[in-house]
Amino acid sequence: MTIEADRIDSVELCRAVAAFKAKGCRFVTITCVGADQRGAELLYHFDRELALSHLRLTVAGDEVPSICGIYSAAFLVENEIQDQFGLRFNGLVPDYRRTLFLAGEDSLPPFRRKSGPDQEE
Amino acid sequence: MAGTILPFGPQHPVLPEPLHLNLQIEDEIVVSATPAFGYVHRGLEKLADIRDFRQMIQVVERVCGICSMIHALTYCQGLEELMGIEPTPRARFLRVIWSELHRLHSHLLWLGLFADAMGFESLFMQLWKVRERIMDINEATAGNRVILSVNVIGGVRRDLDSGQTAWILSELAEVEKGFSAMSRTILHDYTVQKRTRGKGALSRSQAMELGCVGPMLRASGVSQDMRLLGYAAYGELEFAPVVEQDGDCYARCRVRFAELGQSIGLIRQAIAKLPAGDTSVPVKGRPPAGEVVARAEQPRGECLYYIKANGGKFLDRLRIRTPTFANIPALTVMLPGIELADVPVVLLSIDPCISCTER
Amino acid sequence: MGLIDKLISTARRSSPWLLHFDCGSCNGCDIETLACLTPVYDVERFGVVNVGNPKHADILLVTGTVNLRNREVLAVLYEQMPEPKVVVAIGACGLSGGIFREAPNVVGGVDKVIPVDVYVPGCPARPEAIIDGVVLALEKFRGKALAVL
Ligand code: SF4
Numbered sequence: 001m002t003i004e005a006d007r008i009d010s011v012e013l014c015r016a017v018a019a020f021k022a023k024g025c026r027f028v029t030i031t032c033v034g035a036d037q038r039g040a041e042l043l044y045h046f047d048r049e050l051a052l053s054h055l056r057l058t059v060a061g062d063e064v065p066s067i068c069g070i071y072s073a074a075f076l077v078e079n080e081i082q083d084q085f086g087l088r089f090n091g092l093v094p095d096y097r098r099t100l101f102l103a104g105e106d107s108l109p110p111f112r113r114k115s116g117p118d119q120e121e
Numbered sequence: 122m123a124g125t126i127l128p129f130g131p132q133h134p135v136l137p138e139p140l141h142l143n144l145q146i147e148d149e150i151v152v153s154a155t156p157a158f159g160y161v162h163r164g165l166e167k168l169a170d171i172r173d174f175r176q177m178i179q180v181v182e183r184v185c186g187i188c189s190m191i192h193a194l195t196y197c198q199g200l201e202e203l204m205g206i207e208p209t210p211r212a213r214f215l216r217v218i219w220s221e222l223h224r225l226h227s228h229l230l231w232l233g234l235f236a237d238a239m240g241f242e243s244l245f246m247q248l249w250k251v252r253e254r255i256m257d258i259n260e261a262t263a264g265n266r267v268i269l270s271v272n273v274i275g276g277v278r279r280d281l282d283s284g285q286t287a288w289i290l291s292e293l294a295e296v297e298k299g300f301s302a303m304s305r306t307i308l309h310d311y312t313v314q315k316r317t318r319g320k321g322a323l324s325r326s327q328a329m330e331l332g333c334v335g336p337m338l339r340a341s342g343v344s345q346d347m348r349l350l351g352y353a354a355y356g357e358l359e360f361a362p363v364v365e366q367d368g369d370c371y372a373r374c375r376v377r378f379a380e381l382g383q384s385i386g387l388i389r390q391a392i393a394k395l396p397a398g399d400t401s402v403p404v405k406g407r408p409p410a411g412e413v414v415a416r417a418e419q420p421r422g423e424c425l426y427y428i429k430a431n432g433g434k435f436l437d438r439l440r441i442r443t444p445t446f447a448n449i450p451a452l453t454v455m456l457p458g459i460e461l462a463d464v465p466v467v468l469l470s471i472d473p474c475i476s477c478t479e480r
Numbered sequence: 481m482g483l484i485d486k487l488i489s490t491a492r493r494s495s496p497w498l499l500h501f502d503c504g505s506c507n508g509c510d511i512e513t514l515a516c517l518t519p520v521y522d523v524e525r526f527g528v529v530n531v532g533n534p535k536h537a538d539i540l541l542v543t544g545t546v547n548l549r550n551r552e553v554l555a556v557l558y559e560q561m562p563e564p565k566v567v568v569a570i571g572a573c574g575l576s577g578g579i580f581r582e583a584p585n586v587v588g589g590v591d592k593v594i595p596v597d598v599y600v601p602g603c604p605a606r607p608e609a610i611i612d613g614v615v616l617a618l619e620k621f622r623g624k625a626l627a628v629l
Contacts, residue, residue, distance in 0.1 A: 001202075001203055001409070001413060002411055002412055003412050003413070021330075024329070026329050026332055028332065028423075028442065028447070029332075029425060029442040029446075029447070031427045031438075031440045031442075033412075033427075033429060033438055034437070034438060043427065045425065047423075049345075050345065050347070050349060050350055052414060052416075054414075071330065071332065072330075072331070072450065073330070073331045073332040073447070073450035073451075075450065076446065076449055076450055077442075077446070084164075094155060096157075099159070100158055100159065101159045101162035101164075101479055101549075102159065102162075102548070102549075102585065110164055110167055110584035110585070111166070111167060131550070133532065138502050138505075138507070138510065139501075139502055139503075139550065139553065159547075160503075160504070160547075160550040160553065161502070161503075161504045161505070161544070161547075162504070162547055162549070162585050163504050163545060163547060163580045163583040163586050164583045164584035164585040164586070165580055165583050167583060167584050168580070168583055171582060179579065180579060183506040183508065183579055183580070183603075184506065185506055185507050186505075186506045186507035186508025186509070186510070187511060189506075189508070233518075245518075246518055246519050247519075249514075249515065249519065249520075250519040253515070253518075253519075253520045256515070265604075266512070266604070266606070267508045267511065267512060267604045268508050268603070268604060474507065476504070476505065476506050476507045
């Protein structure tokens, strides 16, 4: 079983998210499925009248565009993913610089995998 | 003038939990508020790597003690969906009963803390006295006061006999009498109104845009409640979300207060309709590879679990989006413009649960 | 030791004030600690009053695990309390890290950071157990206060 989600890349992300906002969707959250040095996979969840829609973003490297400019509430979850997975969100305000949860001294992102990601089904 | 930065927390008398706010103030008026976290962070999603999918039930129950039963419920429902298991009808109704008991104790707890934040200590004590009856029901039916541990994949571990259900009903009548006696104070008292009306107001569109959930959203006029998804046995029970229009602290208080009565109604319905049969189905094997999103309504709002399994004993990824996590961004909009003395009231009006937020 | 010191010591012994700090608790132990202060359990009958300021406190109740960020706060709170003082660690988490001991951002029990006098087990600890712990802490506190005299 997999979640039905539109696959997008980072260039299309902001336009796709803005389209959800235009439809009056509530931003639910972002889930980072996994990340390592080769790239990362993120799921964006939106809700409209109790129905969920998802976007699946795959990025190479560790830079992701921030959607704070569209849904300001995303700052919290984007900071959390920065902490946990060591990704970098461009344009994130306010940016806690990986100190949202972690104390600065040991900022090794605990959820980041060292080896390659498991292959997609 | 740049104003003064005032640190609020992490150890603060009104906060039962450590949350830190950097308040920029000018003449007693808050200009901006930046929350800072990390004092309760444990990183428990990572425990999925070393605890198998059944042991994780015990871990997710401890995301937050106040809504522990519903955390486990959401997690179990997610795995049931992934594994293609249908819990028994009796289990589904029992889950509603325990969920609503949790909602009752959580809302009473919040009303008490909220009264305390306003400096209304006797009301706090009264509400917590009423709440102890719910804790007694929890203990008598599940064996523990706070962390019930009743959910398993495929159903529940405990059953209620007819003596217990009758006793629950009589206790609930007492609880109802207890909080109804306070309704005039909570809803119409001059002090309460003075401290809460018009404070921290969010319009309908603001609440939607900030991604608020639960009572926050309903107090701003959006009729959204995850129980309408019909999970567990909610699809077979009658209820309508409690909605208020004003979106201020008073409206949130009204929503939560009305939900006390709603929860009692739901428990009564569930007990009346409680079907006979087993409380759980036997579950063999491991979750198949795949991913699933599960949602449920906690006392504080929508809770979302994302579960990714790889066919093995350990989950690939477990992500928990708790309701307070979704409500915190609203603080950055609600706090600017209010007086410093009202910060505790507005802060508590979102029903903050920091251990949920940080996990 | 002057008369005033003796007087203060006697007063502190008969009515110690307590400060509750939540380290990384899941709230389970936290709300049970709060429940102790409310009518049904009511620790105030032992002369104990809950305060928010560490400088007024004699007994420190700590719930939950210590993590890398709150350990400094905990140490500072402990420092700010006047001597003599007693620390009560509550719940499996406060004792050893409990169910979270292997989580990435967990240091362990409270005694990794500050000395603990009373350990209250349970997950969550029952209000009765917490009251027992507080009463035991009172005895220890009296002992310490008399030793200073
Ligand atoms: S000991 Fe148990 S109930 Fe107490 S804080 Fe830890 S996990 Fe929560």
